[in-house]
Amino acid sequence: MTVVQRYGGGALKEQETESKKLNGLDSSFPQCVTLVDSDSLALQSDGDVVIGGVFPLHYVAPEPQHSYSTKPQLIPCSGFDHRAFRWMMTMVFAVEEINRDSSLLPGVTLGYRIIDSCDNVHTSLQALYPLIKRINGSTQSETLPSCLASSPVPAVIGLASSSPTRAVAHTLGAFNIPLVSYFATCTCLTDKHMYPSFLRTVPSDLFQVRGLVQLVTFLGWLWVGTIGTTDDYSHYGIQAFSKQFRLQGGCVAFHLTIPESPTEAEIQDMADGLQSSTAQVVVVFATEGQLLGLLVELAERNVTAIQWVASEAWVTASLLTSPGFHPLLEGTLGFSFPGVTIPGLKEFLLNIHPSPKEGMEFVNMFWEELFGCRLQFGGDKYKKNEPHSLNNSGSTDEKPVCTGSEDLRYTNSSYTDVSLVRISYNVYKAVYAIAHALHNLLNCDSAGLNKDMCEKHKSFAPRQLLDHLKTVNFTNQFEEKVYFDANGEPVPLYDIINWQKNSMGEIRFVKVGSYDGSAPLGRQLQIQRSSIVWTNGQSQVPVSQCSAPCPLGSRKARRLREPHCCFDCLPCADGEISNQTGSTECRKCPEFYWSDKDKVKCVAGVEEFLSFSDTMGIILVVLTLLGVVLTTIITTVFLRFRSTPIVKANNSEISFLLLLSLKLCFLCSLVFIGQPSVWTCRLRQAAFGVSFVLCLSCLLVKTIVVLLAFKVNIPGSSVLKLFGPSQQRSLILCTTAPQVCLCAGCLLGAPPFPFRNPTYQIVVECMEPWPPGFYLVLGYIGLLAFLCLLLAFLGRKLPDVFNEAKLITFSMLIFWAVWLSFIPAYVSSPGKFTVAVEIFAILASSFGLLLCIFVPKCYIILLRPERNIKRGMTGKHAR
Numbered sequence: 001m002t003v004v005q006r007y008g009g010g011a012l013k014e015q016e017t018e019s020k021k022l023n024g025l026d027s028s029f030p031q032c033v034t035l036v037d038s039d040s041l042a043l044q045s046d047g048d049v050v051i052g053g054v055f056p057l058h059y060v061a062p063e064p065q066h067s068y069s070t071k072p073q074l075i076p077c078s079g080f081d082h083r084a085f086r087w088m089m090t091m092v093f094a095v096e097e098i099n100r101d102s103s104l105l106p107g108v109t110l111g112y113r114i115i116d117s118c119d120n121v122h123t124s125l126q127a128l129y130p131l132i133k134r135i136n137g138s139t140q141s142e143t144l145p146s147c148l149a150s151s152p153v154p155a156v157i158g159l160a161s162s163s164p165t166r167a168v169a170h171t172l173g174a175f176n177i178p179l180v181s182y183f184a185t186c187t188c189l190t191d192k193h194m195y196p197s198f199l200r201t202v203p204s205d206l207f208q209v210r211g212l213v214q215l216v217t218f219l220g221w222l223w224v225g226t227i228g229t230t231d232d233y234s235h236y237g238i239q240a241f242s243k244q245f246r247l248q249g250g251c252v253a254f255h256l257t258i259p260e261s262p263t264e265a266e267i268q269d270m271a272d273g274l275q276s277s278t279a280q281v282v283v284v285f286a287t288e289g290q291l292l293g294l295l296v297e298l299a300e301r302n303v304t305a306i307q308w309v310a311s312e313a314w315v316t317a318s319l320l321t322s323p324g325f326h327p328l329l330e331g332t333l334g335f336s337f338p339g340v341t342i343p344g345l346k347e348f349l350l351n352i353h354p355s356p357k358e359g360m361e362f363v364n365m366f367w368e369e370l371f372g373c374r375l376q377f378g379g380d381k382y383k384k385n386e387p388h389s390l391n392n393s394g395s396t397d398e399k400p401v402c403t404g405s406e407d408l409r410y411t412n413s414s415y416t417d418v419s420l421v422r423i424s425y426n427v428y429k430a431v432y433a434i435a436h437a438l439h440n441l442l443n444c445d446s447a448g449l450n451k452d453m454c455e456k457h458k459s460f461a462p463r464q465l466l467d468h469l470k471t472v473n474f475t476n477q478f479e480e481k482v483y484f485d486a487n488g489e490p491v492p493l494y495d496i497i498n499w500q501k502n503s504m505g506e507i508r509f510v511k512v513g514s515y516d517g518s519a520p521l522g523r524q525l526q527i528q529r530s531s532i533v534w535t536n537g538q539s540q541v542p543v544s545q546c547s548a549p550c551p552l553g554s555r556k557a558r559r560l561r562e563p564h565c566c567f568d569c570l571p572c573a574d575g576e577i578s579n580q581t582g583s584t585e586c587r588k589c590p591e592f593y594w595s596d597k598d599k600v601k602c603v604a605g606v607e608e609f610l611s612f613s614d615t616m617g618i619i620l621v622v623l624t625l626l627g628v629v630l631t632t633i634i635t636t637v638f639l640r641f642r643s644t645p646i647v648k649a650n651n652s653e654i655s656f657l658l659l660l661s662l663k664l665c666f667l668c669s670l671v672f673i674g675q676p677s678v679w680t681c682r683l684r685q686a687a688f689g690v691s692f693v694l695c696l697s698c699l700l701v702k703t704i705v706v707l708l709a710f711k712v713n714i715p716g717s718s719v720l721k722l723f724g725p726s727q728q729r730s731l732i733l734c735t736t737a738p739q740v741c742l743c744a745g746c747l748l749g750a751p752p753f754p755f756r757n758p759t760y761q762i763v764v765e766c767m768e769p770w771p772p773g774f775y776l777v778l779g780y781i782g783l784l785a786f787l788c789l790l791l792a793f794l795g796r797k798l799p800d801v802f803n804e805a806k807l808i809t810f811s812m813l814i815f816w817a818v819w820l821s822f823i824p825a826y827v828s829s830p831g832k833f834t835v836a837v838e839i840f841a842i843l844a845s846s847f848g849l850l851l852c853i854f855v856p857k858c859y860i861i862l863l864r865p866e867r868n869i870k871r872g873m874t875g876k877h878a879r
Contacts, residue, residue, distance in 0.1 A: 040074060040115060040116075040126075040127055040130050041115070041116065041361045041362060042113055042114060042115050042130070042131075042359065043088065043092070043112070043113075043114040043115075043359055043360070043361075043362045043363070044111070044112060044113045044114065044359050045092075045095070045111045045112050045359075046109075046111045047095075047099075047109040047110045047111020047112070048108045048109045048110070048111070048456050049108060049109075049110055049111065049154060049438060050110075050111040050112065050113050050152065050153055050154075051091075051095065051110060051111070051112050051113075051153065051154075051155055051156070051157060051431070051434055052112075052113050052114075052115075052131045052132065052153035052155065052156035052157065052158075053088065053091050053112055053113065053114035053115070053156070053157045053158060054114070054115055054116075054117045054124065054127065054128070054131070054156060054157070054158030054159045054168065055084050055085075055087055055088040055091075055114060055115075055116065055117065055158065055159075055160070056081060056084045056116070056117050056118060056119035056159065056160045056161065056164075057077075057080065057081060057084050057085055057088065057116040057117075057118075057362060057365075058077035058078060058079050058080055058081065058116060058118045058119070059077075059079045059081050059084075059118070059119045059289055060077060060078045060079035060118070061077050061118035061119065061120035061122070061123045062075040062076070062077065062123075064122050074126070077116065077118035077120075077123065079289075080365060080366065080369040081119075082366070082370070082413045082414045082415040083318075083414045083415070083423070084160065085362070085366050085415055086349065086414065086415045086418070086421075086424055087160075087182065087183075087423055087424050087427050088114055088362070089348070089349055089352065090342075090345065090421070090424040090427045090428055091112060091114065091157060091427050091428075091430075091431055092112060092114070093342075093344070093345055093348045093349075093428075094427070094428045094431035094432065095110045095111070095112050095431060096348075097344070098110055098431065098432070098435045104435055104436070104439055104444075105435055105438060105439060105442070105444060105454055106444060106453050106454055107453035107454050107456050108438070108442060108444075108454045108456045110435065113131060113153060114362075115127045115128075115130070115131055116362070117158065117159050117160075117164055119159075119160060119161050119164065120164060121163055121164050121167045123164075124159060124164035124165075124167060124168055125164075125167055125168065125171065128168055128171065128172075131153055131156070132152065132153050132156075132172075132177065153177070154177070154178070154460070154461075154462045154465045155177065155178040155179075155180065155434050155437075155462065155465055155466075155469070156168075156172065156177065156178070156179050156180070157179075157180050157181075157182065157427065157430045157431065157434070158179065158180075158181060158182070159181060159183075159184060160181075160182070160183040160184065160423075161183075161184065161231065161233060161287075162184045162185065162186030162188070162189065162231065162232040162233035162236075163231045163232045163233070165179075165181050165184035165186070165189065165198075166184075166186070166188065166189060166195070166232060169181075169189065169194075169195040169197070169198040170194060170195060172197055172198075173194070173195050173196045173197045173198065175197075175462065176196070176197050176461070176462050176463035176466050177197055177462040177466075178197050178199060178434075178462060178465060178466045178469050179195075179197055179198050179199070180199050180200060180201065180430040180433060180434065180469070181198070181199075181200040181201070181202065181430075182200070182201055182202060182423060182426035182427045182429075182430050183202055183423050183426065184200060184202070184233075185200075185202055185203065185204060185205045185208065185233060185237075185312065185313075186204075186205060186232045186233050186236050186237070187204050187205045187206045187209075187236045187237075187240055188232055188236050189204070190204055190206070190487045190488075190489070192487060192488070197462075197466050198488055199433075199469060199470070199484050199488035200488060200489065200490065201426040201427075201429040201430045201433065201482075201490050202312075202337060202423075202426050202490070203337075203489060203490060203491075203492035203493070203494070203517065204487075204489050204492070205233070205236060205237045205240065205285075205311075206240065207492035207494075207515075207517035208237070208311065208312060208335050208492075208494065209237060209240040209241045209244055210244065210517060210524075211335055211494055211515040211517065211524070211525065212241060212283060212309065212311075212335060213241065213244045213245050213248055213250075214515070214524065214525045215309070215333070215335075215496070215515075215525065215527070216245070216250065216281065216283070216309060217245075217248050217249070217250060218525060218527070219541055220541065220543075221250075221281045221307075221542075221544045222249060222250040222251060222544075222545065222565055223250070223251055223253055223278070223279050223281070223544050223545045223546045223565045224245070224250065224251075224252065224253060224279055224281040224282065224283055224309070224544060225252070225253045225254045225255070225256070225274070225277055225279040225281070225282045225283070226238050226241065226242065226252055226254070226255045226256070226282070226283050226284070226285070227255070227256045227257075227258065227270075227282060227283070227284045227285070227286065227291075227294075228255070228256075228257055228258070228284075228285045228286060229257065229258045229259075229260070229285075229286045229287075229290045230257060230258075230259065230260055233285065233313065234285040234286055237285035237311060238255065238283075238285050241283060241285070242255075249564075250565070251546065251563040251564065251565035251566075252563075253277050253278065253279035253546065253563075254273060254277050254279065256270045256273060256274070258270070258286060258290055258291070258293075258294060262293055262294075267293050267294055267297050268297060270294055270297075271294065271297045271298055271301060271303075274298065274303070274306065275301070275303060278544075278545075278546055279544050279546075280305060280306060280307055280542050280543065280544040281306075281307045281309060281542065281544040282306055282307070282308055282309065283309045283311075284308060284309065284310055284311060284314070285311045285313065286311070286313060286314060287313045287314055287317075288313075288314040288317035288319045288320050289319075291314060291320070292319070292320075295320065295325060295328060295329070296324075298328055299324050299325055299327070299328045302327065303328060304327045304328060304535070304536045305535065305536070305542075306328070306535060307331065307333070307534060307535040307542045307544065308329060308331075308332040308333070308334075308535070309332075309333055309334055310332055310333070310334030310335075310497075311334060311335065312334070312335050312336050312337060312494070314334075315332070315334035315335060315336045315497050315509070316336050316422060316497060316509050318413075318414045318417065319414075321499075321506070321507040323505075325507075326501065326505075326507060327536065329499055329507070330499055330500070330501060330507065330533070330535065330536060330537055331498070331499060331500075331532075331533050331534045331535035331536060331537065331538065332498070332499040332535075333496065333497070333498055333499075333512075333532065334496070334497055335494040335495070335496060335497070335515065336422055336494065336495045336496075336497045336509070337422040337423065337425070337426060337493075337494065337495070338422065338425070338480075338493050338494070338495050338514075339420030339421060339422045339425065339495065339511075340420065340421065340425050340478050341418070341419065341420060341421070342418070342421060342424070342425065342428060343477075345418055345421070345424070346416075346418045349408070349415065349416065349418065350408045350409055350416065352408075353367075353404055353405075354367040354375055354377075354402065354404050356377035364377075366415070367402060367404070367406070368399075368402060370408075370411060370413060370415070371402060371406050371411075372399060372400075373399050373400045373401060373402035373406075374399045374400070374401060374402060375401075375402045375404065376401060376402075420509075429476065429480075429482055429490075432474075432476060432482065433469060433472050433482055433484075434465075434469065436472045436474050436482075437465055437468040437469040437471075437472050438454075438465065438468075439454070440468045440471075440472070441458075441460055441464060441465055441468045442454035442455045442456065442458055442460075443455050443458070469484070470484055470488065472484070480493075491516075491517075491518055492515075492516070492517030492518060493514070493515070493516055493517075494514065494515040494516075494517075495511045495513075495514055496511065496512050496513035496514060496515065496527055497509045497510065497511060497512070498510050498511075498512045498531070498532050498533060499533075500533045501533075501537070510531070512527060512528050512531045512532050513525070513526050513527030513528055514526050529541070545565070546562075546563065546565040546566040546567075547565065547566050547567050547568070547569075549581045549582035550567075550569035550578070550581065550582055550583060551569065551581060552578060552579060552580070552581060552598065552599075552600045553571060553572055553577070553578055553598045553599035553600050554569040554570060554571050554572060554578060554583070554586075554599070555569070555570055555572060555578055555583050555584060555585050555586045556568075556569065556570075556582070556583070556584050556585075557569070557570045571599060572586035572595065572599040573586065574594075574595060575588060575589050575594055575595055575758070576588050576589065576595055576599065577589060577595045577596075577599050577600055577601055577602055578599060578600070579600050579601060586599070589602035590602065591758050592604070592605050592756065592758055592762055593605055593758075594606075594758075594762060605758065605762030606762060607675075607756065607762050607763075607764050608762060608763050608764065608831060608832055609674070609675050609676060609763065609764045609765065609832055609835075610672070610673050610674075610832040610835045610836055610839075611673070611674060611675065612673055612674055614832075616836055617673050617674075620669065620673060620836065620839050620840070620843070621670065621673060623843050624666050624667070624669050624670055624843065627662075627663075627666035627843060627846055627847060627850065628663055628666045628667060630850065631659055631662050631663045631666060631850060632663070634659060634850070634854045634855075634858055635656065635659045635660075635663075637858050637861060637862065638652070638655060638656065638659070638854075638857075639656075641861050641868070644861065644868045645868060645869055646857055646860055646861060646867075646868045647857075647861075651701075651702070651705060651725060651728060653725065654698050654701055654702055654705075654728060654732075655702075655854075657694075657698050657732070658695060658698035658699065658702070658853070659854070661691055661692075661694040661695035661698060662695055662846055662849060662850050664687070664691040664694070665688075665691045665692060665695060665842060665845075665846040666842075666843065666846050668684075668687035668688050668691050668842065669839045669842045669843055671683050671684050671687055672684055672835050672838060672839050672842075673835075673839070675754075675764055676754040676764055676765060676766045677754060678753060678754065680766075681751075681752040681753055681754055681766035681767075682747055682751050682752060684752070684766060685743065685746070685752065685768075685773075685774055685777060686743040686744075686746075686747060688777075688838075688842060689739050689742070689743050689777040689780075689781065690736065690739055690740055690743060692781050692842075692845075693735065693736050693739035693780065693781060693784060694732070694736050695846075695849065696735075696781065696784040696785055696788060697731070697732040697735040697736050697784065698732060699788045699808055699811075699812075699849070699853075700731070700735065700784060700787055700788050700791070701728045701731055701732055702804065702808065703788055703791040703792050703795065703805065703808050704723065704731075704791060705723070705728070706795055706804050706805050706808075707791060707794065707795045707805070708723055735784060738780065739777065739780055739781075742773070742776055742777060742780065743777065745773075746770065746773040746774075746777075749770070750768075750769035750770035750773065751769070752766045752767060752768050752769070753766070753767055753769075754766060754767070755767035757831075763831040763832055765831075765832075765834070765835065778819075778823075781819075782819070785812060785815055785816060785819075788808060788812050789809065789812035789813070789815075789816065791805075792805045792806075792808035792809040792812060793809050804853075807852050807853050807856060808852075808853065810852050811848050811849045811852035811853055814844075814845070814848035814849075814852065815845045815848055815849065818841050818844045818845045818848065819841060819845060822837060822838070822840075822841035825837045826838060826841075
């Protein structure tokens with residue numbers, strides 16, 4: 001174990017109390033010679049055990065300039081960070097508090113050696129080696145025996161940013177030197193293969209990401225943008241957030257990456273992207289320094305509609321609470337580490353003063369920066385590391401001289417604001433965790449004969465301290481349990497912070513909830529929505545969505561090549577409902593239930609059929625009765641004038657049979673109206689099929705008779721005698737019989753029956769068990785109609801003044817037009833309209849036959865009786 005006497009300049013002297021044999025060293029072993037500059041500044045104090053500390057006192061590091069021909073020189077950093085200085089002094093406070101405690105490490109004095117990392121990878125590594133190097137007392141040459149086999153600093157507390165932390169943790173891990181971070185949250189540091197000696201008192205971003213995802217989804221924000229930087233903290237944080245957010249149904253509208261040194265054009269492009277996006281919620285993983293340029297640009301544009309969700313890196317950043325940012329950042333919501341008030345810390349911080357003593361350089365820097373003055377002491381080493389500012393003439397700016405007695409109580413900075421410390425509390429816990437590990441390692445509970453003292457002379461390696469550090473488990477004065485899990489992680493506790501204005505118009509960080517990653521799922525997030533002030537001081541939760549949620553009675557229809565949060569809303573189909581806002585699909589109603597008008601709930605289906613009381617039913621009944629009456633009138637006229645040539649010309653018996661069949665065609669449509677029953681279902685298609693076949697059979701016979709009458713020119717020919725009345729009756733019977741047999745077979749083999757069809761509401765209809773039977777009936781009707789049309793078309797030019805073949809041709813064309821349009825209309829019509837289409841086809845074709853064939857004859861009989869003579873029928877009368 002090494003007792004440090006003095007650290008500074010190039011003359012650090014060490015008193016070694018353990019032998020080289022104990023350390024496994026031999027003078028013949030080759031020595032690792034360090035080439036780093038030993039003049040780096042440090043805040044230090046001697047002790048039996050010295051703890052290392054690395055803090056980002058400056059946040060602007062110089063770019064490394066290596067010529068590879070000369071020894072690299074230390075270039076001073078710039079941009080002094082008051083918060084980081086408070087973190088550093090909190091470590092000093094905790095060490096001194098432990099030294100005053102006679103129960104934790106009795107007889108052992110803790111020391112510290114604290115350096116500046118400048119929040120950069122290369123400066124952090126450059127500062128690390130002076131911290132852990134050993135000095136060979138005999139030669140005064142700086143060496144690293146066995147390449148850090150035994151470090152004078154058994155543990156290091158640091159760093160803040162994840163990227164420098166990864167570099168340092170990777171280096172120290174090879175030598176099992178514990179590194180306890182107070183602010184590095186990158187999930188990547190959980191990898192124990194890469195970073196075996198890394199632990200932290202700050203939760204991993206894995207838990208913060210889970211909490212942020214729960215927060216935004218709890219508030220209904222599923223369309224958000226993200227902003228990050230190029231460092232590891234931001235890269236891994238945004239990546240994990242985006243992945244988990246999508247698993248919860250969210251969509252990332254855009255992602256902006258802030259370059260390390262963004263140009264004005266890049267900042268303006270990012271601001272344009274933010275303003276043009278429909279996402280009103282933006283999740284940011286970055287530090288306040290990285291965000292500053294973009295936020296200044298947005299503030300100048302007077303952007304106020306964005307709801308910011310902050311990571312712990314900037315959610316309590318005082319730098320962004322200046323009045324110029326209030327319209328932009330008021331209402332910011334984010335996760336922060338739990339804050340406490342450490343007793344005695346404020347008094348300790350306010351009682352520091354500058355000193356010319358070596359090791360006080362950081363305090364002197366802070367003093368000059370805070371009060372804007374210059375101290376008249378500091379030594380060559382301090383002056384060498386002090387960044388210089390030049391005025392326009394190139395000379396150094398002259399500042400007033402500091403007295404050293406300025407009062408910190410009258411300053412307002414993040415250093416003196418210790419009402420609720422968060423990162424400082426993590427530093428505080430890290431120091432106590434190391435102290436408790438030393439307590440166990442040095443057997444402070446059972447130290448042999450002297451039970452009030454630790455075994456202060458016991459030698460140990462950093463690996464031994466690391467093993468004890470992994471197993472520490474204690475409850476501190478704030479009733480928080482401090483321990484590390486298998487990955488070196490603490491209990492994941494967060495406060496949910498909201499940026500609110502107080503009565504003085506100043507931004508304050510108000511706790512509005514909490515998140516406990518170790519709690520059961522469903523009880524991790526606790527939030528008081530009524531206490532939250534939203535962006536721009538609004539009291540209502542902001543809305544951030546690509547598409548508004550679909551209302552009740554509709555469903556989502558995703559847009560092509562767009563995120564699933566962007567969609568259109570389509571109304572539910574008949575018989576389906578959607579009773580939840582934002583439904584992805586409509587739900588079918590149970591059988592015999594139907595959707596209401598708004599497609600919100602299923603109601604008991606009302607049986608529907610084409611009834612006599614429906615408007616359409618009444619119209620069809622009126623048309624049917626009109627057809628029957630008109631057929632009856634024509635029949636009466638034909639009976640009255642049955643002895644006239646025009647009635648006798650084409651076998652009046654067939655004409656009366658045709659009129660009878662037409663009357664049956666009209667009447668059969670009545671069977672289709674009304675609630676279907678067993679008998680009406682069986683009678684429908686049979687009556688329709690037989691009536692129409694009888695009608696077409698009569699037309700076929702009449703057409704044949706007309707053709708034979710005018711094609712035979714030889715007097716006394718016996719052709720018409722061979723197709724006399726008896727043969728005509730036989731043909732009608734023969735053409736009608738197949739349809740009768742087909743209908744009878746369907747009725748006997750697969751009779752239709754009433755069926756409640758829930759496809760279109762609850763429609764009561766006749767179910768055809770064997771659909772081909774219906775189409776065979778239609779097919780046979782079509783065959784006879786085709787023969788009639790063909791024969792009538794052949795006789796259309798016969799030399800007859802009254803050419804009945806023309807009338808039959810025209811009536812058949814109407815018949816075919818009606819029934820060809822019937823088939824697609826019948827198949828596509830829903831519910832009771834299917835029956836209405838069939839009735840319409842029956843009536844239309846019946847009226848076509850009746851009017852085309854019989855009305856011209858009635859016209860001659862009633863209005864042109866002079867033509868109702870035999871000579872008038874052949875066209876041989878004088879005109």
